[in-house]
Amino acid sequence: MNGKIVNQKAWFxxxxxxxxxxxxxxxxxxxxxxxxxxxxxxxxxxxxxxxTWFQEILRSERFHAALTRQAIFTGAILAIEVPLGxxxxxxxxxxxxWVSVCLVLMALPLLIPWNVVGAMxxxxxxxxxxxxxxxxxxxxxxxxxxxxxxxxxxxLILMDVWHWTSLVVLLAYAGLVSxxxxxxxxxxxxxxxxxxxxxxxxxxxxxxxxxxxILLRFMDSFNIYTEPVVLTGGGPGNATTLLSIxxxxxxxxxxxxxxxxxxxxxYFLIILALSWIFYAVMTRNEEQ
Amino acid sequence: MTxxxxxxxxxxxxxxxxxxxxxxxxxxxxxxxxLGHFTLWPQNPTLENYRTIFTDPSWYMGYVNSITYVxxxxxxxxxAALPAAYAFSRYRFLGDKHLFFWLLTNRMAPAxxxxxPFFQLYSAVGLFDTHLxxxxxxxxxxxxxxxxxxxxxxxxxxxQLDETAYVDGYSFPRFFIRIFIPTIKAxxxxxxxxxxxxxxxxxxxxxxxxxxxxxxxxATMTKTASSSGYxxxxxxxxxxxxxxxxxxxxxxxxxxxxxxxxxGRV
Numbered sequence: 001m002n003g004k005i006v007n008q009k010a011w012f013x014x015x016x017x018x019x020x021x022x023x024x025x026x027x028x029x030x031x032x033x034x035x036x037x038x039x040x041x042x043x044x045x046x047x048x049x050x051x052t053w054f055q056e057i058l059r060s061e062r063f064h065a066a067l068t069r070q071a072i073f074t075g076a077i078l079a080i081e082v083p084l085g086x087x088x089x090x091x092x093x094x095x096x097x098w099v100s101v102c103l104v105l106m107a108l109p110l111l112i113p114w115n116v117v118g119a120m121x122x123x124x125x126x127x128x129x130x131x132x133x134x135x136x137x138x139x140x141x142x143x144x145x146x147x148x149x150x151x152x153x154x155x156l157i158l159m160d161v162w163h164w165t166s167l168v169v170l171l172a173y174a175g176l177v178s179x180x181x182x183x184x185x186x187x188x189x190x191x192x193x194x195x196x197x198x199x200x201x202x203x204x205x206x207x208x209x210x211x212x213x214i215l216l217r218f219m220d221s222f223n224i225y226t227e228p229v230v231l232t233g234g235g236p237g238n239a240t241t242l243l244s245i246x247x248x249x250x251x252x253x254x255x256x257x258x259x260x261x262x263x264x265x266x267y268f269l270i271i272l273a274l275s276w277i278f279y280a281v282m283t284r285n286e287e288q
Numbered sequence: 289m290t291x292x293x294x295x296x297x298x299x300x301x302x303x304x305x306x307x308x309x310x311x312x313x314x315x316x317x318x319x320x321x322x323l324g325h326f327t328l329w330p331q332n333p334t335l336e337n338y339r340t341i342f343t344d345p346s347w348y349m350g351y352v353n354s355i356t357y358v359x360x361x362x363x364x365x366x367x368a369a370l371p372a373a374y375a376f377s378r379y380r381f382l383g384d385k386h387l388f389f390w391l392l393t394n395r396m397a398p399a400x401x402x403x404x405p406f407f408q409l410y411s412a413v414g415l416f417d418t419h420l421x422x423x424x425x426x427x428x429x430x431x432x433x434x435x436x437x438x439x440x441x442x443x444x445x446x447x448q449l450d451e452t453a454y455v456d457g458y459s460f461p462r463f464f465i466r467i468f469i470p471t472i473k474a475x476x477x478x479x480x481x482x483x484x485x486x487x488x489x490x491x492x493x494x495x496x497x498x499x500x501x502x503x504x505x506x507a508t509m510t511k512t513a514s515s516s517g518y519x520x521x522x523x524x525x526x527x528x529x530x531x532x533x534x535x536x537x538x539x540x541x542x543x544x545x546x547x548x549x550x551x552g553r554v
Contacts, residue, residue, distance in 0.1 A: 013375035016368040024428040028405030091296035111534025113506040223398040244400040264401040
């Protein structure tokens, strides 16, 4: 942030963005806050209810269960996608026609509408007509993701790995190609091992992009809704009902606007707090 | 080790392509073949599914609607983000860091939280079921992203460029449009690509804000489940067609995409 000129007129440049985002962010947010502190018995008549909804949500087992499932899901996909993405990026070619081919093919899953991703995996994993389901059963696994909890989780995580690992690959790859050849030559002269090159040259160069990758994957996996809904519908039972799915069930399914709004705010605050930590770490790295 | 290195990306790409292959292969099958017996490739390839989509307006209008609001969103997001990103990359001003983080928080908001209030808001201002409503709603997460990406690319341009232009007698708007934007055109392309991508793949808000006139293709697809049983072949063909616009767009930015995913900060 050094070397910038102090100029308050720069605010004028920001006004269009500010207006557009405020319109979309502030009005709906106020609506949610409004619902979260009121009780209704229908007919659009509302009563002040203070913080009761918040207390109810924070104590409800249902919320705790959804939050736990969400934490497990996000933890699992981060633990798989980040190392896997880095490993694939390290093995990618650096020059030539194959780079473009690899990049375009790898980016494909990122550009498929989320419900199509869900529908695609739903059919792909079906034990009777899907390639994956049929294949696993042919190999002797008793696989049926619509009935067995373990299989549902396996499919859900595999789908997310399929969908998003490329994002980590592309980010890590961007970090790797920015390392000048001279670094590698110096390492070779010093007789550095493969691990030492990774640990002391490649990893530090990737630190910033990997923070972005983790931040994006964290936010998006915490918000995930469409893909699991289409894949498993939150089932079997409630086994894969993540936070967003539960929220929509309460808000639109049962039309409990008060608790749903309180839950939205708690949910949003959790994401905000964790993202702020990532962001603070990231900007600190940039200033160094 | 070095000789087998190409294996890793190859195996990964094969893994990525398998479900896509299954979708494409189903799109050439009849629903009877899909449900009847398990076949690895279409036994009697048929174009019937695609013919239905291209002749039935309730299908192909879905594509037209999606492409309309996605393009509209891309133009609005990038146009608004350009000056803002310039301000963040060149100047310090009161509350700049807080503003930047506040913008990012909107990228974090779960769409599920906003679905209902968005419906009420856009109904209240009379934009419900228009392309503009979806385009504006998607700016919520696309503008922060575009600002973030463009700021990264702009910060890579030395300030001397701006100063030289002023010395040469350029006014700010002329400098910005004639010199600065062409300099960061890769960044503009990448930002547009990301806006396109996230608007194209999002469904929850798009579906909430539309009924008939602006209904996106991805929402049209859900109808096959209800109206006439499960028409899997048709569903697969429609799904296959949703992959194509993304594949075309990605081809144009392939050389900058890695840097773009790093938000211009490598």
